[in-house]
Amino acid sequence: DAGITQSPRYKITETGRQVTLMCHQTWSHSYMFWYRQDLGHGLRLIYYSAAADITDKGEVPDGYVVSRSKTENFPLTLESATRSQTSVYFCASSELWQPISYEQYFGPGTRLTVT
Amino acid sequence: SQQGEEDPQALSIQEGENATMNCSYKTSINNLQWYRQNSGRGLVHLILIRSNEREKHSGRLRVTLDTSKKSSSLLITASRAADTASYFCATPTLGAQKLVFGQGTRLTINP
Numbered sequence: 767d768a769g770i771t772q773s774p775r776y777k778i779t780e781t782g783r784q785v786t787l788m789c790h791q792t793w794s795h796s797y798m799f800w801y802r803q804d805l806g807h808g809l810r811l812i813y814y815s816a817a818a819d820i821t822d823k824g825e826v827p828d829g830y831v832v833s834r835s836k837t838e839n840f841p842l843t844l845e846s847a848t849r850s851q852t853s854v855y856f857c858a859s860s861e862l863w864q865p866i867s868y869e870q871y872f873g874p875g876t877r878l879t880v881t
Numbered sequence: 882s883q884q885g886e887e888d889p890q891a892l893s894i895q896e897g898e899n900a901t902m903n904c905s906y907k908t909s910i911n912n913l914q915w916y917r918q919n920s921g922r923g924l925v926h927l928i929l930i931r932s933n934e935r936e937k938h939s940g941r942l943r944v945t946l947d948t949s950k951k952s953s954s955l956l957i958t959a960s961r962a963a964d965t966a967s968y969f970c971a972t973p974t975l976g977a978q979k980l981v982f983g984q985g986t987r988l989t990i991n992p
Contacts, residue, residue: 797978801982808969808982808984808985811981814978869926870924870926871926872916872923874923875921
């Protein structure tokens with residue numbers, strides 16, 4: 767199906783483990799984003815990417831790693847998960863040719879619990 | 882830091898009534914966007930208003946923008962139970978294709 771998908775939708779992991787959240791979009795959008803959503807903080811940008819092999823830090827990048835070898839995929843890795851990284855993670859994408867609108871399209875989210 | 886701040890944080894009204902949510906922001910913008918998030922789902926883009934526009938309509942949605950006050954409002958008319966959701970305003974960071982989201986208004990429509 768066309769759109770933006772995330773996997774897994776739910777994940778429970780232990781402190782110190784590495785975990786990778788996947789994001790895939792079928793629109794060939796240039797820009798992709800990772801957010802975390804926590805009560806009291808709204809959505810906070812973790813990392814974003816302007817194109818394949820181009821990534822940049824957002825507001826809360828510490829403890830996370832991203833890569834973008836293909837336009838359609840933008841995985842987010844927690845190198846050594848901590849309880850403070852328990853959150854709901856959203857991936858989003860936007861088209862490059864709308865530079866003055868920046869409308870973003872969101873995936874369904876991944877609920878991550880770190881025990 | 883948050884660019885957009887929504888007010889109120891929570892709003893509960895009866896079905897059929899109008900719902901108004903407000904957003905204030907800090908820096909100059911070229912557009913402001915509103916998104917809806919249903920429980921357990923991702924955000925969905927509702928409407929975008931450009932800095933040279935003062936009001937915009939889309940179905941039962943009416944958005945206003947006052948750049949002198951750095952504020953926007955979202956009005957949902959004739960509310961329905963399906964409008965129950967959280968609503969976020971978002972503003973782009975100048976010079977970069979990033980959005981900064983407020984913390985949202987949680988709207989509950991009571992039958």
